[in-house]
């Protein structure tokens with residue numbers, strides 16, 4: 001199956017056979033590829049080649065660069081099914097979500113194509129007669145992309161579609177757990193480059209295969225102008241200071257610990273569906289997964305009854321065969337989940353679900369029933385992001401208390417409130433409300449659209465990707481003052497003669 005998918009996507013067998021990096025599928029733990037780790041000297045050469053590619057690409061007019069991204073978007077449309085299936089094979093999310101991830105790539109390509117004609121700056125009034133000021137945006141340089149296993153392709157596309165129209169070259173170090181999808185994306189981009197023609201330089205986009213050391217090499221190299229890194233807070237804590245020490249730029253998209261406040265006035269049917277999708281979807285392995293439900297004490301029992309019923313009806317199994325919950329990525333993820341549930345029990349929490357589910361023929365697949373954990377308080381366990389389907393349930397009496405609970409975690413990615421009270425809703429998204437990068441009303445915390453800026457505060461890293469004015473992160477800003485007069489007045493009225 002993998003071979004036929006890879007063939008359709010244009011990846012030769014030699015690229016993923018016979019190497020030292022073994023890739024397995026979480027569906028049943030079987031091996032699906034062996035890739036060759038890029039050597040230190042080859043990474044060095046790749047960076048040098050990315051510099052050359054940048055030098056040529058930045059000369060191509062931005063709307064022409066947009067045309068390349070348009071062609072790439074067409075490739076993605078044609079290969080949506082195959083790439084979506086490969087995403088499912090490699091990271092275990094259900095096919096609907098694999099296809100959704102590819103759709104996000106298509107969407108960002110569309111956005112970037114339009115953006116390629118809109119890389120505009122301001123015109124600014126000058127205090128001097130016969131002068132004007134303006135702001136220009138210029139390409140930045142080679143962009144280093146480091147990505148996580150759970151969204152193996154979409155975050156790369158969010159960055160690369162914009163980075164390409166902004167005139168930059170790309171170096172991608174995908175997760176060591178999901179490098180096959182990276183080879184497939186690269187192959188599709190290469191097809192688009194072939195259609196585009198000679199204006200696109202060689203090495204415009206390169207993939208670097210390896211574990212964290214390969215990422216570190218990009219991080220430490222001052223030729224890489226921007227590091228956009230998606231992954232754990234642990235990773236960001238290492239990457240951020242290193243890039244800053246060489247005065248490079250970084251976009252950090254790190255862990256989340258996302259909450260929903262469920263108010264007494266909420267539409268509970270809608271809220272239950274939203275909780276289910278955002279807490280158990282992708283087997284709890286989204287950065288925006290709902291991890292904390294802060295429910296008003298007056299409706300807690302009703303909500304728990306509804307949730308337990310909904311959780312019991314969820315189908316768990318092979319993500320290619322129509323289940324709603326697929327496997328965890330590997331046995332380490334399973335062990336981490338079990339250890340956290342054991343600690344919660346020791347602390348007196350009420351734990352519903354969380355057991356391993358045996359799927360025939362998938363001995364090495366780690367499937368679990370999603371867990372609901374009733375906690376007496378938001379303690380250290382709850383404040384930690386465990387990358388598994390664990391939903392902590394906490395209660396509140398007053399909205400202020402619920403907002404304080406929402407904010408009282410180290411992470412600041414996504415959040416939401418379910419309420420039909422406009423005062424509560426507006427308070428939640430006001431300056432005294434949620435402190436997260438994403439705050440939603442009557443929608444779960446996961447499943448963002450690409451039109452808005454995506455990212456979070458505090459230990460989530462502060463980065464933003466995707467829509468809004470995020471394209472500016474991939475360009476350098478230049479302020480121009482132009483004198484079209486015959487005089488040379490100085491600013492601030494200074495006389496120097």
Ligand code: NAD
Pocket residue numbers: 146147148149150151155173174175176210211212213214215216219230231232233234235236238239252253254255256286287288385387413455456460
């Ligand atoms: P991870 O941190 O283990 O690895 C992510 C990537 O970073 C991998 O490519 C890895 O090789 C690389 N890496 C690790 N240490 C590095 C270092 N010191 N220097 C350079 N590169 C290094 O994360 P993971 O387990 O693949 O992904 C899950 C985590 O990612 C979760 O915490 C999740 O919340 C987070 N995530 C965040 C977002 C977001 O947009 N905020 C999106 C997806 C995932």
